[in-house]
Amino acid sequence: MLPFARVTVIGLGLIGSSIARAxxxxxxxxxxTGYDADAQVREIATRxxxxxxITDTPGASVIDADLVILCVPVGxxxxxxxxxxxxxxxxxxxSDVGSCKESVVTALxxxxxxxxxxxxxxxxxxxxxxxxxxxxxxxxxxxxxxxxPEGAQxxxxxxxxxxWRQLGAQVETMAxxxxxxxxxxxxxxxxxxxYTIVGTAxxxxxxxxxxxxxxxxxxxxxxxxxxxSDPTMWRDVFLANKDAVLxxxxxxxxxxxALQRAxxxxxxxxxxxxxxxxxxIRRSVIEEGQDDSRPDFGRSHD
Ligand code: NAP
Numbered sequence: 001m002l003p004f005a006r007v008t009v010i011g012l013g014l015i016g017s018s019i020a021r022a023x024x025x026x027x028x029x030x031x032x033t034g035y036d037a038d039a040q041v042r043e044i045a046t047r048x049x050x051x052x053x054i055t056d057t058p059g060a061s062v063i064d065a066d067l068v069i070l071c072v073p074v075g076x077x078x079x080x081x082x083x084x085x086x087x088x089x090x091x092x093x094x095s096d097v098g099s100c101k102e103s104v105v106t107a108l109x110x111x112x113x114x115x116x117x118x119x120x121x122x123x124x125x126x127x128x129x130x131x132x133x134x135x136x137x138x139x140x141x142x143x144x145x146x147x148x149p150e151g152a153q154x155x156x157x158x159x160x161x162x163x164w165r166q167l168g169a170q171v172e173t174m175a176x177x178x179x180x181x182x183x184x185x186x187x188x189x190x191x192x193x194x195y196t197i198v199g200t201a202x203x204x205x206x207x208x209x210x211x212x213x214x215x216x217x218x219x220x221x222x223x224x225x226x227x228x229s230d231p232t233m234w235r236d237v238f239l240a241n242k243d244a245v246l247x248x249x250x251x252x253x254x255x256x257x258a259l260q261r262a263x264x265x266x267x268x269x270x271x272x273x274x275x276x277x278x279x280x281i282r283r284s285v286i287e288e289g290q291d292d293s294r295p296d297f298g299r300s301h302d
Pocket of ligand 1: 010011012013014015016035036037038041071072073074076079080097098099100121122123124125126127128129130131230233237
């Protein structure tokens with residue numbers, strides 16, 4: 001049973017274009033309409049036949065939708081929602097894919113006070129952006145966390161959960177503030193660390209930039225993938241999830257200082273115990289099917 005018949009995707013970048021492709025692949029009878037604020041993106045989306053229809057205005061894209069999904073940077077959610085508010089059918093469900101949820105719930109409910117708003121976050125992505133970066137299998141076996149506001153209609157929540165199940169995702173519901181704390185440590189902090197370490201390496205004076213790049217296989221290159229992520233998206237995530245990120249950063253700094261002390265005082269046992277614990281976490285990630293089990297992520301070493 002299909003949860004929706006007419007889906008509108010607002011923002012046709014990596015995530016929006018992946019949703020459009022995944023709906024076509026998994027629910028071929030569902031009509032997909034797309035809109036993006038960028039005329040060039042609309043042009044590309046039309047050329048690659050991403051959706052059944054691409055409209056020139058946000059209002060026209062939602063006029064007969066039963067699900068509208070906002071796939072724009074979290075700082076643009078409120079303005080994007082306001083841009084179609086007057087044309088939204090009363091019974092349509094509005095959802096989104098933003099990487100933080102409390103600020104998005106606030107922005108969407110303020111822009112659309114009478115709409116049914118059920119936010120969600122597919123925990124899946126790559127470091128690429130734009131309509132040509134998306135692919136239909138992006139959500140396969142990845143988690144999608146649905147964060148209903150207090151008092152949300154259970155039937156509306158179930159339809160959004162079913163939509164993501166049909167795209168191949170595993171689903172979970174969570175309170176928006178809890179989501180933001182969990183993602184602060186599993187996603188936002190790792191991105192901040194990657195941005196820092198790649199920036200530090202490129203600013204070093206005694207090691208040349210070409211040496212950093214040449215010997216990057218020592219671990220650095222895995223940080224460079226994360227640090228290549230979209231600057232607009234991540235600027236917005238850190239500003240929107242400020243409190244949780246600063247909290248996790250404080251904990252991280254304390255743990256880093258403890259490791260620094262262990263190195264300074266030659267406490268090998270402390271280092272060994274910590275590294276043994278972290279190795280077990282990597283094993284659990286693989287057992288859960290959340291990463292490639294092959295050594296070095298399956299890179300060829302021929
Ligand atoms: P993206 O590839 O940069 O695409 C976003 C698109 O939205 C761009 O084409 C952008 O146009 C357009 N846009 C911006 N403001 C708009 C507005 N008011 N109305 C209509 N379109 C607008 O970004 P993405 O990676 O797909 O990320 C989209 C959302 O998904 C973000 O909220 C992000 O937090 C979330 N998310 C991302 C990932 C990931 O790994 N990338 C994973 C999970 C969730 P311009 O470029 O002209 O601004």
